[in-house]
Amino acid sequence: MTTELLQGSCHCGSVKFQVRTGIVPAGRCNCSLCRRKGALMTPPFPASELKILSGEDSLTLYQFNTKVAKHYFCKHCGIYPFHQTRRDAQLWRVNIGCLAGVDPYALEATVADGASLSLLEDA
Numbered sequence: 001m002t003t004e005l006l007q008g009s010c011h012c013g014s015v016k017f018q019v020r021t022g023i024v025p026a027g028r029c030n031c032s033l034c035r036r037k038g039a040l041m042t043p044p045f046p047a048s049e050l051k052i053l054s055g056e057d058s059l060t061l062y063q064f065n066t067k068v069a070k071h072y073f074c075k076h077c078g079i080y081p082f083h084q085t086r087r088d089a090q091l092w093r094v095n096i097g098c099l100a101g102v103d104p105y106a107l108e109a110t111v112a113d114g115a116s117l118s119l120l121e122d123a
Contacts, residue, residue, distance in 0.1 A: 003049075005020050006021065009081070010055070017052045026040050027041050027042075028041065028110070033071065039095040042093050044088070050082060059081075068086045069086035
């Protein structure tokens, strides 16, 4: 996987970040949250590769079911920029739609079976 330093933000610009990651293989997840938010995500990368440049105080955390994954949203515009994964708490993924200069509609995506990791049905 080729990595590059990318700039990203939420919709309103309150949260700005940079990340060193690849874009492909891009992925989606079929868990109940990801099915609803519909985001296309980068491949997993180490937490050390994500740097919040501004707006950390604008982020709000959402956790559900096993409460292992940490999904972050901008509390002003509601956009999901990134999350800590459930499979490995040391790995993160970024919403490709939040990355400057990257067209998420030009990428093919795989689908991860996050639903099978749930303890509760439809969670």
